[in-house]
Every structure is written in C-alpha cells, then in structure tokens.
Amino acid sequence: MGGETIWPTRPLKDCAVWYSGGTPNKATPRYWGGSIPWISAKSLNDYFVSDSEDRVTEEGARNGTRLVPKDSILFIVRGMSLKSEFRMGIATRPVTFNQDLKALVAVDDVVPAYLAYAIRSKTTEILQMVGEAGHGTGVLPTDRIQSLEIPVPSLEEQHAVAAIVGALDAKIELNRKMNATLEAMARALFKSWFVDFDPVRAKAEGRAPSGMDAETAKLFPSEFVDSELGPIPKGWRATTLGTEVERCGGAVQTGPFGSQLHASDYVPEGVPVVMPKDIGGRRVSTASIARVPEHDALRLSRHRLQPGDVVYSRRGDVERHALIGARETGWLCGTGCLLVRLGPNWPSPMFASFALDRPETRAWISQHAIGATMPNLNTGILSAVPLVMPSDDVLRAFAAAVDPLQALVVIRDAETGLLAKTRDELLPRLLSGELPVDARERAVEEVA
DSSP states (O other): OOOOOSSOEEEGGGTEEEEEOOOOOTTOGGGEEEEEEEEOTTTOOSSEEOOOSOEEOHHHHTSSSEEEOTTOEEEESEEGGGGTOOOEEEESSOEEEOTTEEEEEEOTTSOHHHHHHHHHTTHHHHHHHOEEOGGGOEEOOHHHHHTOEEEOOOHHHHHHHHHHHHHHHHHHHHHHHHHHHHHHHHHHHHIIIIISOHHHHHHHTTOOOTTSOHHHHHTSOSOEEOOTTSOEETTOEEEEHHHHHHHTTOEEEEOOOGGGSOGGGOOSSSEEEEOGGGEETBEEOOTTOEEEOHHHHHHTGGGBOOTTOEEEESBSSTTOEEEOOGGGTTOEEOTTEEEEEOOTTOSOHHHHHHHHTSHHHHHHHHHHOBOSSSOBOOHHHHHTOEEEEOOHHHHHHHHHHHHHHHHHHHHHHHHHHHHHHHHHHHHHHHHHTOSOHHHHHHHHHHHO
16 A cells, blocks of 8 residues: 655654553452453454453552543554554554553644555555564564654644544444444343253243244243253254264365465455464454466365354464355365364354354363363364254254344455555555545545
8 A cells, every 4th residue: 555645655663652551460359350441452452442352440540651632643563463463453442452452643734534644554564674583472672663754744734634534434333332232132032042941941930932923932941851961951962073064964074284375376356264373253354365377276176165164263362263155155275273163054054153262162172172272173072062052943943043143244345345446546646645535525425
C-alpha cells in the first residue's frame, strides 16, 4: 500500500506522544480483577479496542502499567504474530496495556482516527521492519517505525479521510457485532439442549420443555442413565469423535506433508491454504492467508476442503479449530493442520463445532497433546476426543434451528470481506490526496 502524496509529511515520531506499557505484579490480587481493560497481544484482535479478558483495578493501573486515554492508538511491537501480521487498533475508552505494545496519543494538530488509518496504510512497510528475538519472536524496532513518513494535511482533510474510512469500519464493526449476537443465540441453544439438558430435565419433572413445539419435544427422552461420561439422556451415546466420524462415513486425516508443499509453491493469487495461523474463533481468517496455484490444489485434491469439515492445528494452540463453510469450499487444508471430515451422514456440523469448542473438550485436547516444548496433536488423539451424541433426529432439529443463523453469519462475513477490500484499496488513494471529495463519497456510497 502507499504511494506519493501531495500533502506535507512528518516522521511518525513527531505525530504523537509515545508510551510503553507494562504488567502489574501478578502476585498482588488487589491490582487485578478491576474494570479497566489491560490490553495484550492476545486481546488486540479488533480495530476498535474496548475490552480485554484481563482487567486491572485503579490501583493496578498506577503500578507497573500505564493508563492511556480514549483514542489512543495501540500496536504490537513484540510477539509471534508480527511474523505474519501487524495488529493495531484505536481505543474506544481508557485502557492499560502490557510491555509488548506501544500506545500513541496524537498531538494537537493530528486527528487520532486519521493517524491510525495512516499507520495502518503502512502495514507492508512495517512488517518489513520486523526483526527476530529469541525463540523466533518478532520484534519491531521503535526507532525504525518512528521514522515512517506520515502525510499530514490540514485538520479538515484529516477529518474527511477519517470520516470516509471510519464509515466503512463502522459497518464492518456492526457486522461483527451482529454476527456475535447470532453466534451467541446458536451457542445458547446448544448449551440448553446438550450441556444443561433442559428439555430432558423438563420432561423428567413432568413439564413441557420451553421454547419448542410438541413435535420437537417428542424427540427428547424423559430420563437419564449413567455413562462413563456421567449421567446422560437415555438413548444418547457416550462415544468418541473418531467413532462417530466413522459411523457417518467421514475420516480424520493429516494435512499435506511439508515435502508436498514448499515455500516456493505459494503465489499472490490462487487457492487459499488454511494454516494454523488462520484458525481462530471457529472460523478461518483470510487476513494473511497463503495461496497456491490451481494445479497444486489439484495435485493435493485429497486435502481440499468441503462444507462441514473441521480443521485443527497440529502444533501450538491445538485446541482451536475452524468449521469450514461454503466460502472455503475447494480451499486446501495446509501443512501443520489436521482435517476432520465429519462425513455425509453427520446431521449437524454446527453441533460438532460447538461440542469441540466446549471448555472441557478444549482442555481434554490440550491435556492429551504430546510434545515436550510445544503441544502436538495427531489423528489418534483427535479421534479419541469424548463426545455425548444425541439421536440423529435431535441433531437434525438442532440443525434446522441454527443453520439459518449460520447462513446469515456467512452472508455478513462475505459483505465484511468486500468492505475491508474496498477500505484497503481506498486508503492509500485517500492518503495520497489524489482522490477528490466527490469521488471519495461515491466510493463509499457504492458499498453502503
């Protein structure tokens, strides 16, 4: 990205006040569990930064870390993720942050949102600056990123650019929130039916299950039996992933070996290859996905993905998976991954994905992974994952309820991809000052 600009430029060092973060003493309980987000590499996943799993108290914010105001720009300067992506965002509320991040507070004549977009437009240059510390950790030298030249037009122009790109990002954020709501609805139904067994408990107590019609209620038993996995509804099975995959005509297999796919095979345009780094939140991220030519995909056709497949990482964060949807049809399962093909007779891939994403299941996988320095997963371990399987009729009823929600998620994901592509193509032209105001507005209207 980037290009010549007609506007005056300034080193990034002089566009903002720079702050380093830190970690309050973890052994001091009164520093932790408060209401102030403490941002780290694992929580800097969204452009708009508003929350984190870890939070500090006001006392914690004054001891060992730093509190920065709303509209501060945060980015990672140390971590494995820097090898493939530059994670950054802008705070929508006051936050603290750790030592692997920098925070920038824009100076008076620079609009924070504009500066954030200007930095984002330099992603390619920034990634080229990344060096390497011990254990392969990526490091972004402060002096080098501070030397980046940032176009700094008038405040009016800065506000205009920020408003145009911000409109696209606002729509992307809205889609993300709507998808999160749909995901929460489907997950809540899964928990009610298959974790809390609400319909079975209701019938056992002589009550009609709530929130379902009589035909669906008939599919659920009215009593529990003991099993090796604890009490389960009568007629359901305490089983394993491998057993059920085989029953449904599927298989658990490894991705291509490294000898089948080399670094020289990857090309800018082609068939996407799902790698461990692309797996997160039960989805495939295309932010930095690699691609191979069609002829290589044909050569590795055994590893081409189908809707309903589940892809796992073989190393590292082995408990994470991605459920493959229509968008990823024909893509490749990459080296370093395992492929679970649930089979043509599996009634509900969404059930499988939610079951495999349960904290108990993720913990089981992590505990059974092998490897002294890094967890490793194989087909045998994955096949042995314990599952409680309802009847196929119950699973079909679950699919009928949640598949329409998933379809909406897929539609919004596709729209989000288009919006992000438009934003990324528009941004360098906006920052160069070459795009007239009316052309900017038309570009946004076309995707609004």
